[in-house]
Amino acid sequence: xxxxxxxxxxxxxxxxxxxxxxxxxxxxxxxxxxxxxxxxxxxxxxxxxxxxxxxxxxxxxxxxxxxxxxxxxxxxxxxxxxxxxxxxxxxxxxxxxxxxxxxxxxxxxxxxxxxxxxxxxxxxxxxxxxxxxxxxxxxxxxxxxxxxxxxxxxxxxxxxxxxxxxxxxxxxxxxxxxxxxxxxxxxxxxxxxxxxxxxxxxxxxxxxxxxxxxxxxxxxxxxxxxxxxxxxxxxxxxxxxxxxxxxxxxxxxxxxxxxxxx
Amino acid sequence: xxxxxxxxxxxxxxxxxxxxxxxxxxxxxxxxxxxxxxxxxxxxxxxxxxxxxxxxxxxxxxxxxxxxxxxxxxxxxxxxxxxxxxxxxxxxxxxxxxxxxxxxxxxxxxxxxxxxxxxxxxxxxxxxxxxxxxxxxxxxxxxxxxxxxxxxxxxxxxxxxxxxxxxxxxxxxxxxxxxxxxxxxxxxxxxxxxxxxxxxxxxxxxxxxxxxxxxxxxxxxxxxxxxxxxxxxxxxxxxxxxxxxxxxxxxxxxxxxxxxxxxxxxxxxxxxxxxxxxxxxxxxxxxxxxxxxxxxxxxxxxxxxxxxxxxxxxxxxxxxxxxx
Amino acid sequence: xxxxxxxxxxxxxxxxxxxxxxxxxxxxxxxxxxxxxxxxxxxxxxxxxxxxxxxxxxxxxxxxxxxxxxxxxxxxxxxxxxxxxxxxxxxxxxxxxxxxxxxxxxxxxxxxxxxxxxxxxxxxxxxxxxxxxxxxxxxxxxxxxxxxxxxxxxxxxxxxxxxxxxxxxxxxxxxxxxxxxxxxxxxxxxxxxxxxxxxxxxxxxxxxxxxxxxxxxxxxxxxxxxxxxxxxxxxxxxxxxxxxxxxxxxxxxxxxxxxxxxxxxxxxxxxxxxxxxxxxxxxxxxxxxx
Numbered sequence: 001x002x003x004x005x006x007x008x009x010x011x012x013x014x015x016x017x018x019x020x021x022x023x024x025x026x027x028x029x030x031x032x033x034x035x036x037x038x039x040x041x042x043x044x045x046x047x048x049x050x051x052x053x054x055x056x057x058x059x060x061x062x063x064x065x066x067x068x069x070x071x072x073x074x075x076x077x078x079x080x081x082x083x084x085x086x087x088x089x090x091x092x093x094x095x096x097x098x099x100x101x102x103x104x105x106x107x108x109x110x111x112x113x114x115x116x117x118x119x120x121x122x123x124x125x126x127x128x129x130x131x132x133x134x135x136x137x138x139x140x141x142x143x144x145x146x147x148x149x150x151x152x153x154x155x156x157x158x159x160x161x162x163x164x165x166x167x168x169x170x171x172x173x174x175x176x177x178x179x180x181x182x183x184x185x186x187x188x189x190x191x192x193x194x195x196x197x198x199x200x201x202x203x204x205x206x207x208x209x210x211x212x213x214x215x216x217x218x219x220x221x222x223x224x225x226x227x228x229x230x231x232x233x234x235x236x237x238x239x240x241x242x243x244x245x246x247x248x249x250x251x252x253x254x255x256x257x258x259x260x261x262x
Numbered sequence: 263x264x265x266x267x268x269x270x271x272x273x274x275x276x277x278x279x280x281x282x283x284x285x286x287x288x289x290x291x292x293x294x295x296x297x298x299x300x301x302x303x304x305x306x307x308x309x310x311x312x313x314x315x316x317x318x319x320x321x322x323x324x325x326x327x328x329x330x331x332x333x334x335x336x337x338x339x340x341x342x343x344x345x346x347x348x349x350x351x352x353x354x355x356x357x358x359x360x361x362x363x364x365x366x367x368x369x370x371x372x373x374x375x376x377x378x379x380x381x382x383x384x385x386x387x388x389x390x391x392x393x394x395x396x397x398x399x400x401x402x403x404x405x406x407x408x409x410x411x412x413x414x415x416x417x418x419x420x421x422x423x424x425x426x427x428x429x430x431x432x433x434x435x436x437x438x439x440x441x442x443x444x445x446x447x448x449x450x451x452x453x454x455x456x457x458x459x460x461x462x463x464x465x466x467x468x469x470x471x472x473x474x475x476x477x478x479x480x481x482x483x484x485x486x487x488x489x490x491x492x493x494x495x496x497x498x499x500x501x502x503x504x505x506x507x508x509x510x511x512x513x514x515x516x517x518x519x520x521x522x523x524x525x526x527x528x529x530x531x532x533x534x535x536x537x538x539x540x541x542x543x544x545x546x547x548x549x550x551x552x553x554x555x556x557x558x559x560x561x562x563x564x565x566x567x568x569x570x571x572x573x574x575x576x577x578x579x580x581x582x583x584x585x586x
Numbered sequence: 587x588x589x590x591x592x593x594x595x596x597x598x599x600x601x602x603x604x605x606x607x608x609x610x611x612x613x614x615x616x617x618x619x620x621x622x623x624x625x626x627x628x629x630x631x632x633x634x635x636x637x638x639x640x641x642x643x644x645x646x647x648x649x650x651x652x653x654x655x656x657x658x659x660x661x662x663x664x665x666x667x668x669x670x671x672x673x674x675x676x677x678x679x680x681x682x683x684x685x686x687x688x689x690x691x692x693x694x695x696x697x698x699x700x701x702x703x704x705x706x707x708x709x710x711x712x713x714x715x716x717x718x719x720x721x722x723x724x725x726x727x728x729x730x731x732x733x734x735x736x737x738x739x740x741x742x743x744x745x746x747x748x749x750x751x752x753x754x755x756x757x758x759x760x761x762x763x764x765x766x767x768x769x770x771x772x773x774x775x776x777x778x779x780x781x782x783x784x785x786x787x788x789x790x791x792x793x794x795x796x797x798x799x800x801x802x803x804x805x806x807x808x809x810x811x812x813x814x815x816x817x818x819x820x821x822x823x824x825x826x827x828x829x830x831x832x833x834x835x836x837x838x839x840x841x842x843x844x845x846x847x848x849x850x851x852x853x854x855x856x857x858x859x860x861x862x863x864x865x866x867x868x869x870x871x872x873x874x875x876x
Binding site: 047050051052072073074075076077079080081083085086087089090091092093096100101103104106108109111156 | 341342345346347466467470471473474476477478480481483484485486487488526530531532
Binding site: 432 | 651666669689765766769790795798800801804807818824832834
């Protein structure tokens with residue numbers, strides 16, 4: 001497996017000064033969470049790591065080779081991306097959408113095989129949307145659509161997962177099952193790299209954290225080292241109260257509407 | 263399985279196509295009974311009937327079929343390329359360029375093959391013009407392409423108006439018929455049919471990539487599709503198909519917009535089914551429209567573009583209504 | 587004939603008041619105090635008729651495409667059909683403007699009438715109308731002698747031809763006006779009338795429209811004895827050659843594919859006499875081969 005690596009990577013946001021170069025490797029078995037306030041560039045970073053945007057400086061590597069040296073098709077067999085937005089102008093059925101995930105594995109003249117169908121169906125089952133397989137995707141609720149998008153990447157079976165806010169639109173039950181699924185993927189040797197807006201989910205599910213600060217600074221490392229209240233308060237510009245539940249930290253914004261609190 | 267679910271609608275469409283062609287060949291301003299038609303197709307019949315059917319109606323039917331198929335497939339390709347279900351083959355100015363080419367040739371007093379060749383040249387010129395202008399400052403998106411195309415189309419429209427204003431009165435009927443879309447009796451259906459067949463062969467590799475592309479260019483890229491090269495291929499292909507169609511029959515409207523749309527409402531969005539279905543349905547539709555154009559006020563003739571417009575609009579409205 | 591007497595009667599009456607009056611093709615009466623000396627013609631046909639009436643030297647300007655007689659080519663142009671330069675026409679201060687019903691725009695020329703300019707509309711539908719037009723124009727421009735004589739020659743010529751071909755064996759004719767779309771004429775059209783005069787039978791004579799657009803199939807079915815056309819212009823046999831791909835056609839078989847000199851039949855002018863004469867001779871050739 002070729003791990004995804006950022007080498008002195010500076011993402012390119014037009015009009016913004018360059019941030020701190022990022023240099024990390026997403027090793028197999030790791031679940032990374034990217035935290036930062038809105039607009040800091042999490043989505044841009046994700047797209048850059050996926051090879052969809054050019055960095056301003058530095059490089060993204062898969063294994064020892066730069067992304068630019070890999071063929072597009074080989075990249076898509078190793079990297080799967082769950083985007084935040086979807087274009088459903090030409091709506092297909094849920095099953096067809098999941099099957100699209102098998103595209104990188106099919107040669108141009110090949111039709112989808114029984115095996116491909118099976119993988120797509122299993123992916124839909126794992127995301128609890130198999131019962132919707134013949135529905136058109138534009139008739140689904142936000143949460144169902146999100147799960148279908150994740151199922152598509154599951155069918156793609158990449159080594160590395162890149163996800164942009166995967167828990168958007170999902171109710172609590174499905175948030176937990178999706179993150180559990182991603183954790184299980186990591187346990188099987190994949191690596192997961194996701195942008196999250198929910199600090200507590202990151203705290204509970206990620207073993208590595210990347211913090212992107214509004215001023216361009218960044219730091220990354222194992223979760224215990226990153227989830228330090230001082231750093232997080234600086235990140236969000238918000239005072240936080242910390243607690244511990246079940247061995248994992250929980251953060252709550254301080255300054256409630258209770259007039260008696262300090 | 264996928265293969266089978268494709269087969270049934272395609273078989274229905276093939277039968278419809280065959281039926282429409284038989285109808286077209288047996289109907290015209292002169293009456294030839296069905297059994298006489300069939301006998302001519304197998305070598306018999308009077309000399310007049312043979313001439314009518316083999317020399318006049320059959321080539322015309324094939325031309326109509328090829329034109330309709332090419333336009334429908336081009337329309338489907340344009341709609342995916344621009345990620346816009348309202349796109350048609352002419353939205354990027356192609357028919358305008360062809361029209362200017364054809365009208366200039368007519369104004370110069372030449373006819374036949376030169377007009378067709380001129381139309382084709384005009385269409386290609388328009389393709390390159392839009393290509394070059396949209397490509398201009400690097401980044402090339404569907405909306406930029408659409409805007410460029412619309413502006414170029416408007417430019418051609420202005421030239422067409424100028425040509426019409428300056429032409430001697432007696433050339434006007436010919437020009438207007440070309441602009442409305444009229445199956446030229448002189449057209450050779452063979453290049454069109456061959457091109458249509460080739461495109462249908464490309465359906466499998468092309469079709470699946472189009473399905474992925476329809477999800478959005480970033481999603482497609484992430485799934486291993488080389489988006490830019492694919493978009494260029496679609497653009498060139500759609501332009502080639504449209505240029506060929508317009509060369510054979512002038513600018514016939516509606517087929518390129520309505521047929522892919524109708525089929526998507528009924529058959530879903532797998533381009534591997536939609537593209538060949540478009541070829542068959544578009545061809546069938548135009549063959550039937552041309553048959554109507556030939557008999558509605560026989561022995562007088564209507565241009566086929568008039569019929570496609572009159573039929574296309576209410577059909578489309580009905581289907582939209584039903585799909586709600 | 588009756589019309590001629592009526593005209594002379596008007597002349598006699600109006601000579602007393604020295605007013606020249608005539609009713610035009612749209613029913614308007616145009617009266618001139620004295621013979622017109624500043625004439626503008628707005629169609630090639632009208633131009634020819636003005637020259638035929640003997641008033642060519644009084645023409646100030648003509649429409650585009652006025653190419654006969656030679657002198658007409660040197661005259662200044664004021665536009666074409668419904669794209670006329672009204673300002674230029676007004677600036678010329680004409681006392682008579684000759685317009686063509688199927689060529690010029692009523693709305694535009696009514697503007698001229700409102701300004702007090704005399705607009706005389708022509709619309710020859712029969713051979714007699716051509717003769718009358720020449721006479722009227724001659725009257726309005728004080729060239730009665732020339733005009734009347736020429737008109738009479740025309741009328742006599744037509745009558746002679748009519749008599750000559752009265753009992754002739756009918757020849758079924760397809761007259762092709764244009765190729766794409768395929769256009770022909772019905773029997774109400776002047777060319778259609780010419781065909782009948784020469785003993786021809788227009789295969790599309792009964793069509794309701796003056797200039798129907800027909801299908802090739804219809805021509806094949808009608809299977810005319812002769813196909814006649816003026817082509818696109820000088821010696822353009824292209825359209826006739828196209829018909830040779832149908833050897834089953836009688837006309838092709840007999841070699842009855844004829845090119846008529848353009849302009850002689852196309853314009854309702856005195857030259858039409860030559861055109862009709864030529865057509866009759868052509869149909870005679872066709873008849874001989876039947």
